[in-house]
Amino acid sequence: MSKFIRFIKKSYLALILLFLYLPIGVLIVQSFNAGKSRAKWEGFSLHWYADLFKDRAIMEALQVTLGVAVIAAIVSTVLGTLAAIGIHSMKKRPQAFMMTLTNIPNTMPDIVTGISLMLLFIFTKVERGFVTMLLAHITFDVPYVILSVLPKLKQMNKHSYEAALDLGAPPVYALFHVILPEIMPGVITGAMLAFTLSLDDFVISYFTTSPLVQNLSTLIYSAARRGIEPTLNALSALMFIALLILLLIVNRRTADNSKKA
Amino acid sequence: MMDLQLPAWATWVMLAGLAVFLAMMILFIRRNHGMKRSLFASPYALWMAIFTILPCILIGYYALTDASGKFTLDNFRHFWDSNYAKNQLYATMGEAAAPFIKRGTVNVDTLIYSLWMAFLCTVICLVIGYPAALFMADRQMKLGATLVVLFIIPMWMNFLLRTIAWMSLLEDQGLINRVLRFLGFEGVQLMYNSGAVLLGMVYNFLPFMVFPIYNSLNKMDPKLHEAAQDLGCNNWKTLYKVTMPLSLPGVISGITMVFMPSVTTFFLPRILGGGNTMMFGDLIESKFLTEGNWNVGSALSLIMMILIMISLGILRKADPEGEGGSMI
Known part of the structure; x- marks a missing residue:
């Protein structure tokens, strides 16, 4: 009986996984389809992959996406880590205020964030493009960095920083040699979170960039309105596999670390 | 709407202000041993003020004014009064409003x-x-x-x-x-x-x-x-x-x-x-x-x-x- 129940439970989970993976599977299979039609299988071919690397719009969008994600992750990690250290050492009132401030972007719908930033850029006459998209991405990334660094700060011994100062370490030295090593796991999590969020963002980018500077999401969006080119299938298959490999490496690393510890 | 926009140099003044502020922060940290750590949060606070609070204020401002910048609550009327919304669309867009009205104004x-x-x-x-x-x-x-x-x-x-x-x-x-x-x-x-x-x-x-x-x-x-x-x-x-x-x-x-x-x-x-x-x-x-x-x-x-x-x-x-x- 219990075996039967276990079988049912497993089949239920398998069904849900099928639901989650079916569209992705179909998409990957289609990327190898020789024909352009989504309905008919016209033989195996890799030519969409070849076309992908020749497509200038896609390659430019890829550059923009990676550029924004990398810079936004770095800036927001620095800004967010400093902010977390600051917030952590605040008194109760200002701390509560800063935490409310940090939670605003989380509770605000993406579309409102995007539109409000668009208004800001138009209002200040900043031409929308790479820089505005970057500023927007940093803005929505920082709170996530703060929220992943703060728990690590709470776990830390309160007095080690003061001890370092008493022993004559300048604050900057103490920051880098006492606080930072302790909170590093949180900082790395925050940076990775910022990077992925930035890679995946569509709504906020859509409102804060111009049609001339597109990232992959906005490019896919405008392509979807015209009808999707199979090159995009190839692109998504590649991205999916790249992310899968990245995830496996990260998982491997954390598994190794926990074994050592 | 147009006359409300800040001139382009204002942006650069703002960015320069941010840069000066950051530079002062760094100097301050280097000079002052007894500096409060809570000041580390100030670049972030400034950032949020510019990129989260100011934009929210802008939304509130536009929601409560009309095209010429005068205070009004009429924008909210669009939300529940479909006839009003329809008339306003015609008034501002003329014949171009037809497709929007067809899609519904309620x-x-x-x-x-x-x-x-x-x-x-x-x-x-x-x-x-x-x-x-x-x-x-x-x-x-x-x-x-x-x-x-x-x-x-x-x-x-x-x-x-x-x-x-x-x-x-x-x-x-x-x-x-x-x-x-x-x-x-x-x-x-x-x-x-x-x-x-x-x-x-x-x-x-x-x-x-x-x-x-x-x-x-x-x-x-x-x-x-x-x-x-x-x-x-x-x-x-x-x-x-x-x-x-x-x-x-x-x-x-x-x-x-x-x-x-x-x-x-x-x-x-x-x-x-x-x-x-x-x-x-x-x-x-x-x-x-x-x-x-x-x-x-x-x-x-x-x-x-x-x-x-x-x-x-x-x-x-x-x-x-x-x-x-x-x-x-």
């Missing part, structure tokens, strides 16, 4: 439709997701960690591409219809209706329901389960009396994490619904980008924000410590 209806879709999506996610989380957390099966990774992987794929992938399954010549025809059934119209939009929403938001519930179930002490059984509860009663109440915080944060993005869904209706259905997010977008009416668009954004704040407030009441945890 903005309240769009909001109600969005809320209804979000409600359905949340209920479906809960009904499908709760058992999934329960089975994942089943310690005898030892599947939890692996399944969490398997649930996360699809989310790493671009949200738009995932949604577009559904098109190739649902369309008339798509996989599902071909299988149906192969089995001798009639083909069905699966795309371009509310059902397709709902499917896309459930597909995209289901993991946000499963993770918080799984987290709260996983935190549960397995001894509680044993204790309930020792005290004579059967499996169903244990589930109903012990497991479910303890997973409530997870359920609440799951509901929050599904409902919030569902209400504000944007883009999904256009791809899977083929533009036949419009949700509140699409409405706001079209006010800004298609009609170019920032004032009404801002008023609608404000309404949406207030709505979100209210529902968050209610959910916080139900789960004051935020025990459900986040998805990661």
Whole structure:
């Protein structure tokens, strides 16, 4: 009986996984389809992959996406880590205020964030493009960095920083040699979170960039309105596999670390 | 609208101000040994002031003024008074307003439709997701960690591409219809209706329901389960009396994490619904980008924000410590 129940439970989970993976599977299979039609299988071919690397719009969008994600992750990690250290050492009132401030972007719908930033850029006459998209991405990334660094700060011994100062370490030295090593796991999590969020963002980018500077999401969006080119299938298959490999490496690393510890 | 814009140099003054401020911060930290660490948060505070608070103020400003910058509450009238909205469209756009009017000017209806879709999506996610989380957390099966990774992987794929992938399954010549025809059934119209939009929403938001519930179930002490059984509860009663109440915080944060993005869904209706259905997010977008009416668009954004704040407030009441945890 219990075996039967276990079988049912497993089949239920398998069904849900099928639901989650079916569209992705179909998409990957289609990327190898020789024909352009989504309905008919016209033989195996890799030519969409070849076309992908020749497509200038896609390659430019890829550059923009990676550029924004990398810079936004770095800036927001620095800004967010400093902010977390600051917030952590605040008194109760200002701390509560800063935490409310940090939670605003989380509770605000993406579309409102995007539109409000668009208004800001138009209002200040900043031409929308790479820089505005970057500023927007940093803005929505920082709170996530703060929220992943703060728990690590709470776990830390309160007095080690003061001890370092008493022993004559300048604050900057103490920051880098006492606080930072302790909170590093949180900082790395925050940076990775910022990077992925930035890679995946569509709504906020859509409102804060111009049609001339597109990232992959906005490019896919405008392509979807015209009808999707199979090159995009190839692109998504590649991205999916790249992310899968990245995830496996990260998982491997954390598994190794926990074994050592 | 135009005369309100700041001159271009103002931006550079602002950026220069930020740079000077940062430089002063660094100098200050280097000079002053006894400096308070709380000052580390000041660049962030400044950043948030410029890029979060100021934009919010702008939305509020546009929502409460008309095109010439005078104070008015008429923008909100667009929300509930369809005749007024129609007349205003004609007055500002002339004949070009016709397609917008054809799509409907009853903005309240769009909001109600969005809320209804979000409600359905949340209920479906809960009904499908709760058992999934329960089975994942089943310690005898030892599947939890692996399944969490398997649930996360699809989310790493671009949200738009995932949604577009559904098109190739649902369309008339798509996989599902071909299988149906192969089995001798009639083909069905699966795309371009509310059902397709709902499917896309459930597909995209289901993991946000499963993770918080799984987290709260996983935190549960397995001894509680044993204790309930020792005290004579059967499996169903244990589930109903012990497991479910303890997973409530997870359920609440799951509901929050599904409902919030569902209400504000944007883009999904256009791809899977083929533009036949419009949700509140699409409405706001079209006010800004298609009609170019920032004032009404801002008023609608404000309404949406207030709505979100209210529902968050209610959910916080139900789960004051935020025990459900986040998805990661």
